[in-house]
Amino acid sequence: MAGSTNKTVFEIFQTMDYGPSSSSFSTAQSWLEQQGGSLSLFVEGKFARPSDRQTRSLTDSTGKTVCSMMCAVEEDVSACLSSAAKGAKGWSELSCHQRAQPLLRLASAVQRHSQCMSELCELSQSPCSPAALVRLAQYYASWAQLRDTLIPDWTPRGVVAVVGSDDSSLYSLWLKVLPALAVGNTVVVVPGMSTAPSSLLLAQLFGEAGLPVGVLNVITGSDVSLGAKVAQNPNVAYVTYTGNKQDGETLCRQTAGWGVPVSLSLPLDSVCPYIIFESADIDSAVDGVMETVFKKRREYQWVLYVQESVQESVVARLKLRLAGMKSIALQSEAHRALVDAAVQEAVGQGATIIQPCSPPPSGALYPPTLLSGVAPSCQAVVCPAPGPVLPLLTFRSPGEGVTLGNHSPHGQAASIWTEDLTLALETTKSLAVGTVWVNSLAVSDPSLSLSGRKHSGNCTDGGREGLYQFLRLSHSSPLPRSSPCALDYAGFGAAAANVSVPEGFDPSSIPRSYSHFVAGRACKADSGCSRSVLSPEGAVLAQCPDAGRKDVRNAVEAAIKAQPGWMKKSPSARAQSLYSLAGLLAQKRQPLATSIQTQTGLSSEEATQEVDLSISRLYEWAARCDKDLCGVPFLPQSGSALSMSEPVGVIGVVLPDSRPLLPLVSLLGAALAMGNAVVMVPSEKYPLPALEFIQTLQSSDLPGGVVSVITGSRDQLTQAIANHSVIQAIWYWGSKEGCQFLQHTCSSPLKRLWLHCEGDEGKPGDGAPWTLPQPSLMEDMWRQAVVWKSVWIPTA
Missing domain, CATH: 3.40.309.10 (Aldehyde Dehydrogenase; Chain A, domain 2)
Known part of the structure; x- marks a missing residue:
């Protein structure tokens, strides 16, 4: 045999050296030559080559230049986003079957051009099997076909930006692109150096597969700052990133305050x-x-x-x-x-x-x-x-x-x-x-x-669960788009409380003094300070603790000790605890309604309705404890696999002003049903119903530390929660400044964020979306309370 050696089989197995590479990369080089050796942008369904653009060279493993690629400028970003915005309406309005067809044809196209794809990935030092891309396209084509049937009441976000670092893998990048397209979004891909050539080839194949113009755009740049420029465009509704941690943190900080959610997948160097x-x-x-x-x-x-x-x-x-x-x-x-x-x-x-x-x-x-x-x-x-x-x-x-x-x-x-x-x-x-x-x-x-x-990372990719990051509830409102505030991140939440004595204060009337709830017991703030709770007319109703950083630390330490034991309880045992809590809440129905009415000025009927909805919501969460959506998916290869949901861990919850009790009970039930521990910050304006609810918590059989309720300045407590490394997720309803602060700060240590900008619109009695009966609202809260674990078990 030509090229044979005199080595024995034993000697070959002793060294296990790789043989010389037989690939000449001729197919990939031929495609690069068609592009003139310089890759351009992919906008409006075709390659675009604006003049006077800087370029960036991509080298192979030997240091030889493979090709150069264009660095997009602000004008290119605007053209790209304009194209994606125009394509979004038509693409989302297509039937599921019509959206599935281009994805199926992409799978066939990748199979036909697998040699070029494989060589291009090897040249750019981002190896990816064409078979894996084919499987990816086929899998999400089936989800495009079934979206309306299996995921009702959810709507696509709009224009999604998928950003990768220079060292990200092609598979992890397109594991975000294809599901975003499948559920009806248009996508702007901002690949890194190593994935840019193969991403542009895939975009070309997608266009040949019949993808409508503007649905997929690919632009390249010099670094991750291009991803931030794309995110700052008002047409973008969501940004998702894959790559290294350093670039991910930079992206989060550069996009904080622009009103666009950003999620990170950081597999590199894990x-x-x-x-x-x-x-x-x-x-x-x-x-x-x-x-x-x-x-x-x-x-x-x-x-x-x-x-x-x-x-x-x-x-x-x-x-x-x-x-x-x-x-x-x-x-x-x-x-x-x-x-x-x-x-x-x-x-x-x-x-x-x-x-x-x-x-x-x-x-x-x-x-x-x-x-x-x-x-x-x-x-x-x-x-x-x-x-x-x-x-x-x-x-x-x-x-x-x-x-x-x-x-x-x-x-x-x-x-x-x-x-x-x-x-x-x-x-x-x-x-x-x-x-x-x-x-x-x-x-x-x-x-x-x-x-x-x-x-x-703080998001989920792959499977059915990975689709939800690209969807939103039909009745929900996204974060408002605007420019960032001039915010002092180091000084956020550090302002002293504005304490004033209301007019008409009667010294002979001593208001009730409440305690907050930490480690299973009622206690005062660590500082010993309190703040006045006022009625709508300005009269002092009560005194509540003015908590600070030390109180948050005490609450989190108690949660760390209690959460593992609560998580290990059987779902039926957690359900019984929630049923018991719901029953105790029902016994406090009238005092809670009176507290809501007194604090907010709502009518007796409206206050009673909120308490009744809260009791019903808690019973619903108790019933869902043992109705988990785990499963055993079907795999194309031999072996078995499990998909399991697990609790996030310790969650910080900053509650809205619009409803002083119903959001507290709804979010508390979601977190506890899945085995989490929570540190809750009630409404700063209307804390009394939450403080009354503490009596119900004290009478329950919940382990001490699983739930903490602390009152005080919303910004000060938000700052303390955001900077605590043990808290894994923050659910926030509050000001635009608070949302911006969390987006900037919670990239390191990384947290899962669920942000809602309430501002001054949170008025008493505003029920949306808390009073809506849709099952999707419960599912949305449930998905925020869990993370997913995949388990692979090989079989013969």
Whole structure:
């Protein structure tokens, strides 16, 4: 055979070297030559090449220029968004069948041009299987066909901007583009350097597949600031981003205050645990390490956790497999310096280094490296360097392994290896990650959701759950679009309370003094201060605590202790607690109605109606506790998978003024039914009904700390909640300034935001949307209270 060697099969398996690449990239280069070697923008269904634009060069792995791409300016952004806005109405009004057809034809087009697509992805260093793109298009074509049937009462947002960083993957980018199109939005794609060529090719294929003009536009630029310029355009209704954390934070800060929701998926550089238990098939587990960790380009950073009893066996097998391997190319010499520093720090802290060869003296090359015996606090574990370096830690018990696995600030994915099914399922439930692979690695399918935890993202992609970020309730109102306020982020919420003695104050009449509710008991504010609660006529009705940062900290500490136990209760047990709370609320029906009437000036009938709706809403949430929407999706490959909803964790809720009781009960029920703990800030104007409700909470059997109700300045408490690293989500009804502050601040630490700009419009008795009976309102609240976990279990 031509090109054969004299190596034996044993020698080949000992080295496992890759053979020379046979690809000439001729098909991809031919397509690039058709574009003149310089990629233009894709606007109005065709390539557009405005004159006098700066360009940016894309290089391959050898440093050779692949092509150049245009950097869009403000004029191009306006033209692109204008095209998308014109196409939005017609596209959303098409029937589901009509929207599904271009997606099906795109799948066929990608199959026909799979060679060009594959080569283009390889050239631009963003490998993506054409088969994965075909599956993606086919899956969301089916959702386009079924949207009105399976997701009624929801409407597309309008124009959606999908932004990627320079190092994002093509699959993760189009995992956002295709569902946005499928449910009726138009999309503006702002790809990074590595995904721009293949995204432009896909846009061209989409146009040939019959996608209407203006429905999909692709513009390129020099950095993530182009995504911010797109988001600031008033035609954009929603922005979603995938890529690295640094660019994601920049995008959030640059778009804060523009009235456009922004969600982040941050898979890049996420630190993921690879856990090997003593009951694992060690050879298969080590094969998985070699196949996934020591790659030239990998999306996740892995940390290996091995049970002590099998450590020597795992290390011995890894040494054998590492022997003879060559150095791996890094993206740059700067990355080489980072890897060198990380390895030297780990060795200085007592780690043992295992390498097949010594690192070359210079250049962007580094050998596969195993760091055994690394301390959990080592930088190589907390924030691994971008190279073929694998830290290895040991643990004694399965519980300790889970604790170490959750040590990372990221929560993207995990891989666990064990032949014990009970241990696998227990570990899966305990790991705070969005995806768990059992005895497998890096398997994906669009039918299962990808939901990042902690610093790995605040939105869900994939599956049915991933569609809802591109939809809104038909009766809901989006955030108002306007320019940002001149806001002092450091000083937000720091203003002293405006305390005044109302006219006509009668010293002989002593108003009632209320307490707030923290850690299961009524207590005063930590500062000892209180504020006056006024009637509509200006008379002092009561004194309520004026809480601050320390009160928020106390409430969150109590929630941290109580939430794990509340989450582990069975759904039926949580339902019984909520049924009991609803019954206690019914017993307080008249005092609560009187409190609402006195505080807000509503009529007796309106106040009683709000209490009755609150009681009914709590009963509904109790009934939904054990009606969770988990499932076992059908997969195109062998194996089984589970899709499970889990509680978000600790949620901060800042309540509106429009209804002093019904929103509190509705949101409290949603959070508690799913196993969350909540820190609630009642209406600053009308806190009395919430303070009366505390008596109901005191009489309930809810664990202390699961619910806290603290009163005070809305802005001051919002600032304290936003800056607390443990709170995973914030539900906010308040001012435009408050929304802007949260968008700017909650990118680090990253939180899930559900923002509503109430401003001065929140008047007593304003029922929309709280009084609406639609099931979709309950579903919307339910989806805000859960995150999704996908579990992959291979079968023969």
